[in-house]
Amino acid sequence: MKQDYFSANNIKYIDYKDIEILKKFLNPNGKIMNHKRTGVTAKNQRQLTSAVKRARFLGLLPFVAK
């Protein structure tokens, strides 16, 4: 993913309920990927991080996946 995924798809606000989108940015262990791998802008990477953490709190995403 060279270009920023969210600006390419015109997503202005990253929602914690969009699990299918958030899953693209997790590695097989459930960790959030590095911004160098995601290619997301710094601003969107911060939004993405908080969205993933909210989804984890509500059990929509795992903290650790085996």
Added chain:
Amino acid sequence: MPKAEIKEEIEVADARVYELGYLLVPTITDENIGAVYTNLKDLIQDFGGAIIIDEMPKMTPLNYSMLKVVSNIRNKFNNAYFGWIKFEMDTEKVLELKKKLDLDPNLIRFLIIKTVRENTIATKRFVGRDTYRKRPAYTKREGAVPVEINKEEIDKEIDALAAV
């Protein structure tokens, strides 16, 4: 009169858009879930909130088991009803709402966040199209390799075929 007007303006200025995401206990039956859901909406309206969008709680599997202590008994949950409500409310009232929700025995967990009025869910619009786009890119690369064959060789082969 002017005083009342000023007060109203302040109230409007202090209002913010929030979202309440919640997990309900799976022991609630399907018949009662509607009642619990409307109770939550009524509670928000009691605190002066205006509901913008909401979704019915749906049964979802949790990615890890959650604990909730009800009357000194530890309950473990692997499933829950997940629902959310987007609403506009005074900044001060939200804290009161949080205190009230803390005491609710039907909720396993909840989350109140600041958000925007516009629809923020993008999954339905983009996920399908994105995966569809990726496939032709791979086939093009595979197809591009045989183009680099010598034209002379092809001409010879055609000539040979034509001669037969």
